[in-house]
Amino acid sequence: MAAKILTAFGFQSASAVVDDVLHGYLSQRGRAAANARDVEKINRFADELNSEMQDVLAYQSLDHLWEER
Secondary structure: OHHHHHHHOOOOOHHHHHHHHHHHHHHHHHHHHHHHHHHHHHHHOHHHHHHHHHHHHHHHHOHHHOOOO
């Protein structure tokens, strides 16, 4: 019975199920670790990035002064 269920889901054996589950789990952990590193980098440079963005927005708000009428 178990063999029929495994085959119905595309697995050849119970070890294939374990392999698939472990692969998914380890992949998810890797993505979570990479996301955590990305957030840490963003937070580390947040003040600098915010300052640059304020400069850009201030510059854009002055664009209308140079437009021809």
